[in-house]
Amino acid sequence: MTEVSGLVVEDLVVEVHGTPAVKGISFELGRGSRMGLIGESGCGKSLTALALMGLLPHGVTASGRVLLGGRNLLDLSDREMCAVRGNDIAMVFQEPMTALNPLMRVGNQIAESLRLHRGMSRAAAAARAVELIERVQLPEPDRTARRYPHQLSGGQRQRVVLAIALACDPAVLVADEPTTALDVTVQAEMLRLMDTLVREEGASLLLITHDLPVVASICEELLVMYGGTIVEHGDVATVFDSPRHPYTAGLKASTVLERTDGNSRLATIPGRVPALGAFPGGCVYRNRCPRADDACRTVPLLTAPPGSRRRAACHHPIESDQSLESGKASA
Amino acid sequence: MTTPPLLEAVDVVREYRSPRRSLRTPGQPVRALDGVSLQVHEGETFGIVGESGSGKSTLSRILMALDQPTSGAASYAGQRISGVPERKLGFLRRDVQMVLQDPMSSLNPRMRVADIVAEPMRSLRLPGDHRARVAELMHAVGLPEEAVTRYPHQFSGGQRQRIAIARALAAGPKVVVGDEPVSALDVSVRAQILNLLTDLAEQFRLTLVLVSHDLSVVRYLCDRIAVMNQGRIVETGDTASIYSDPQHPYTQRLLSAVPTLHGDLLDRFNRSST
Ligand SMILES: Nc1ncnc2c1ncn2[C@@H]1O[C@H](COP(=O)(O)OP(=O)(O)OP(=O)(O)O)[C@@H](O)[C@H]1O
Ligand SMILES: Nc1ncnc2c1ncn2[C@@H]1O[C@H](COP(=O)(O)OP(=O)(O)O)[C@@H](O)[C@H]1O
Ligand code: SF4
Ligand SMILES: [Mg+2]
Ligand SMILES: [Mg+2]
Numbered sequence: 001m002t003e004v005s006g007l008v009v010e011d012l013v014v015e016v017h018g019t020p021a022v023k024g025i026s027f028e029l030g031r032g033s034r035m036g037l038i039g040e041s042g043c044g045k046s047l048t049a050l051a052l053m054g055l056l057p058h059g060v061t062a063s064g065r066v067l068l069g070g071r072n073l074l075d076l077s078d079r080e081m082c083a084v085r086g087n088d089i090a091m092v093f094q095e096p097m098t099a100l101n102p103l104m105r106v107g108n109q110i111a112e113s114l115r116l117h118r119g120m121s122r123a124a125a126a127a128r129a130v131e132l133i134e135r136v137q138l139p140e141p142d143r144t145a146r147r148y149p150h151q152l153s154g155g156q157r158q159r160v161v162l163a164i165a166l167a168c169d170p171a172v173l174v175a176d177e178p179t180t181a182l183d184v185t186v187q188a189e190m191l192r193l194m195d196t197l198v199r200e201e202g203a204s205l206l207l208i209t210h211d212l213p214v215v216a217s218i219c220e221e222l223l224v225m226y227g228g229t230i231v232e233h234g235d236v237a238t239v240f241d242s243p244r245h246p247y248t249a250g251l252k253a254s255t256v257l258e259r260t261d262g263n264s265r266l267a268t269i270p271g272r273v274p275a276l277g278a279f280p281g282g283c284v285y286r287n288r289c290p291r292a293d294d295a296c297r298t299v300p301l302l303t304a305p306p307g308s309r310r311r312a313a314c315h316h317p318i319e320s321d322q323s324l325e326s327g328k329a330s331a
Numbered sequence: 332m333t334t335p336p337l338l339e340a341v342d343v344v345r346e347y348r349s350p351r352r353s354l355r356t357p358g359q360p361v362r363a364l365d366g367v368s369l370q371v372h373e374g375e376t377f378g379i380v381g382e383s384g385s386g387k388s389t390l391s392r393i394l395m396a397l398d399q400p401t402s403g404a405a406s407y408a409g410q411r412i413s414g415v416p417e418r419k420l421g422f423l424r425r426d427v428q429m430v431l432q433d434p435m436s437s438l439n440p441r442m443r444v445a446d447i448v449a450e451p452m453r454s455l456r457l458p459g460d461h462r463a464r465v466a467e468l469m470h471a472v473g474l475p476e477e478a479v480t481r482y483p484h485q486f487s488g489g490q491r492q493r494i495a496i497a498r499a500l501a502a503g504p505k506v507v508v509g510d511e512p513v514s515a516l517d518v519s520v521r522a523q524i525l526n527l528l529t530d531l532a533e534q535f536r537l538t539l540v541l542v543s544h545d546l547s548v549v550r551y552l553c554d555r556i557a558v559m560n561q562g563r564i565v566e567t568g569d570t571a572s573i574y575s576d577p578q579h580p581y582t583q584r585l586l587s588a589v590p591t592l593h594g595d596l597l598d599r600f601n602r603s604s605t
Contacts, residue, residue, distance in 0.1 A: 029357075040517045041488075211519050254522035257551045266551065267527060268522040270485060 006031040006204055007172050012064040014047045019277045021047050024230040029172065034205040036215030038235065039225035042273040045208045049176045054081040060230055087117045090165035091323050094177035096157035100149040106160045107145025110167055117168045132163040135194060155186035162194060176208045191218060212255045217242060225247045227284030230302055234310035242320035244312035247291050292318045335409055336370035337506065338394050343367045343403035345389050351424040363389040365562035376532060376539040378549035381559030387542045391508050395427055397444035398419055425455055428499035432511035437495060444494055445479035451502040464534055469496040472527060500535065508540040513548060525552060546586065550574060558582045
């Protein structure tokens, strides 16, 4: 494989029929590091992932730079990108069925990727597919290889998708809500497996989810996304301990499901994510933020305080000695 | 407890026959419920927790007489409801309503919100001004009144769940059964809907039965819980005591699945938020 230092995203813009849905985000995923990307649905997480993979749907376009191994993936032709996908960067989706061919035995689906990217012979690819099935801890690898997707449970299918993703030792694995469709007990096993394999392969992981505890258990760094922008970035423990951006604080408060004082209701973020194109000007979070004032009519930059690596895009960030504040439900 | 239970299941067994593998061998019976007894009292918020496939949904359907037990029986307010013909279940249909996980599949896409919400009043032929009642319900669930003229696909997941809740309240039920009502929602929306359910339960003096695999949701909302495993209730009790002192090994395992999943960072995450 080529020397890949990691993934560098610079000023990535994704437009849906001309309306920006991802508005110029930049981040670096170091080699072997594990980054979480969180935010409510409709904030641009999946479009970011699909842009990295060169899998944007019709009418959706990306610009900026996605640098991997010295190349800008956004400049590659479809054919070149097809070679990169699977080989250098691979993806696990929320719904495993979208990634699997219902009419093909799962062993053959894994083997196909190996033959395509590695030029393996049919027999070698088939044997390696069985090994990979064992690697993702599916029972009776030989028999499982001959099954069709519908003959497996949701958790088992997701393992097959993971086997396909890892077949060619990609440098980067992008996982978009990989366990949301699975039940809790299966989720835990799946995450542990993904974590182990990514570590063993030395791959980098971009884990997209709206489940904060999942990120806390797996990732080192955290990106918080809202309205197509990155609103906060830092290492997971610090960001969760003392969020600087009011949106991160709100997400955290709604996740822990703790009764707020007085009326014993849960802390929530007021309102909801606006539709594409309907976010306010200036700070995108302005219409839901308990701290908003006139200063927030201008776009806050994603900056770190002096001497810190923690970036937040807010005119009035929460200082760590201040108590958390978040809106309460108006129901 | 001195008051009689509002909902009761006595020794309920439900077997499904799995599809046959060949012409010769009949399908094996699957015991979805294996001798379940349960009492839910008026005004209580009762949680049913367990892994996928443990029988939670099957039990809740039997408590609503949407499914029949193979043996045993369910009753409502002291009246037997299992094996009773639908035409004699008017009292149950009026008093007990349901909210499901995926509001999209439970809301008719071709009906306007006004008609969706009014539907229980129509089918139960309830007297009164249905339009005024719909307006009142929209307000109660925090939706703008104009929303009544729109269709389900024009709403977000959380708003659709509000519509489903409004519909469930339309006939003025005593009991609302929610089968994973917040499982498909974002964390932020989930907290909003849980607050809404708490508010409404107080406002309308509802008895809530909440089915969920999510322990944090049940812990927040419920006074008592039943823990299910492989078609049986392995433990029932006050939420607080089950969480602080689980007796059954399965309950212990279920509770510990959460911290091992999230590791010490989650502990830190939880601690720093208190
Ligand atoms: N119509 C059916 N035919 C055959 N088997 C069924 C049917 N409905 C449920 N079962 C089986 O009965 C058992 C209990 O199912 P049930 O839907 O009650 O589980 P659950 O606890 O609600 O699970 P989940 O959390 O996944 O919703 C499972 O083994 C299931 O496969
Ligand atoms: N193919 C598409 N066509 C039109 N709008 C889209 C498409 N994909 C995503 N969007 C819109 O772009 C925004 C961001 O979407 P997405 O990246 O899927 O968010 P997330 O993954 O954070 O939930 C949303 O407003 C969504 O409705
Ligand atoms: S910039 Fe203003 S509106 Fe935006 S998050 Fe900060 S305080 Fe809130
Ligand atoms: Mg998404
Ligand atoms: Mg169920």
